[in-house]
Amino acid sequence: MEYGQPKLLRGVCKEWPVVQAAQSGAQNVAAYLQRFDSGAQAQAFIGAPDIQGRYHYGDNAEGFNFRRETLSLPDALATILRLAQAPGEGTAYLGSIPTRDYLPGFEQENSLPFLSANVEPRVWVGNASTASCHYDTFDNVACVAAGKRRFTLYPPEAIADLYIGPIDHTMAGQPISMAMGSTIGDPRYPRFEAIRDEAIIVELEPGDALYLPKLWWHQVEATEPFNLLVNYWWDGFPQGPDTPFTAMMLAMTVLAERPAAERQAWRAFFDHYVFRPNGHPLSHMPDERHGILGPLGNGNRKRIRAMVMQWLRGS
Structure with missing residues (x-):
């Protein structure tokens, strides 16, 4: 892989047991995950029907348009499965769940041999939803295990044209683009119109992965009623405790x-x-x-x- 440039890794995790389980349906994936359940509770995002799965700020960037709920893994999966069968009743997802804490043993059965064993996976499971355009400060390999994902990418230098929100008022740690998702010609974001069509769009099927370098802006859409993503974050060039x-x-x-x-x-x-x-x-x-x-x-x-x-x- 060329460092600093996104790379589609087609079929790189197609032999994973969890990907194989997904071929038999969402219930089978949920059963597979629960084999590893540690009993720890996690924070789920719950979205009302009117947001249509787009998790974002509330009106005037005050608060957020979803609620957070602490659930056990079985309860969260039951909620996600129920909503997958009930279009129009809202969405839910669990994001960034470290397998070491929540699904110990999962990483041994589903691994990427080209990554160091010290790079630990995280799981994202939920309904059809959109994670607003943001960046990460780590390099990333994102693997689709169930459902489909659409990544919309902009390079780091697009930051000024994406109209980024506050650094200290975020949904999950990183600031997001306020312009992404706006209607064409929105007068609030004139510079975004110049780059809107320059996005790199990558469509991933189950078994596919995407290498995403640090600081690349990305919106992530889960497009099926039930979706599972496994991702790996690491710093390719760590240099001491400061960042x-x-x-x-x-x-x-x-x-x-x-x-x-x-x-x-x-x-x-x-x-x-x-x-x-x-x-x-x-x-x-x-x-x-x-x-x-x-x-x-x-x-x-x-x-x-x-x-x-x-x-x-x-x-």
Whole structure:
């Protein structure tokens, strides 16, 4: 796979037992999952009929258009199965359920050999629904086990044209696009109209998977009355306890409201030292003179972090 670009993996998990179970219907999938039930309760999203499975904000972005309910796995599956047989009565889904905690043993029977054994799967099961356009800070392989999925993708650089909602008021941790799902020509989102038709749309059948790089925007539609997705998140390039998102948030507190000319100047410094479009900032000097700009793995990560922590403490 080319890192940084989405990739359809057709049929990569078609031999999984859970995919085979799905060929006999939703009841059989539910029975298969309950073999591994740990007894832990999970939070389900319950949507009224009028939202038509599109889980989103409420009116004026206040609150949300669904309710949360804590259920056991058997109760959640029973609700999902009932609603699958009752079109028009609403929808439900369980999202991001770690198999280690809720379905121990599932991952041994349904695995992807090209991923590290340390990458743990999560399960998403529910009715026909739409997960609003968002990004993840991890690389992702999403495997369709039952039903069908449609992914609508935009690259990270589309962020300004997607009209992203609040960072600190989210449905499940990540901010979402307010423009995705709007009617054509909506005057609130003029920049989105320029990219609306540039989306990459990927249709997945049972047994198919999609590799989705971190920070790619994606809307996910489960299009059948009963759907099951298994996904794997991991960071392909972990570098210590701090995250790029943390660095961005801290940068906002010190840069976002400075004068435009100063922000532009700092952008040049960030490009030079962090994003490095012209290569290493000290490439004109011998390696032994690079100091803390030398390889992070040579102890420089700890040195830089110690300096930053000392500055943050004001000492």
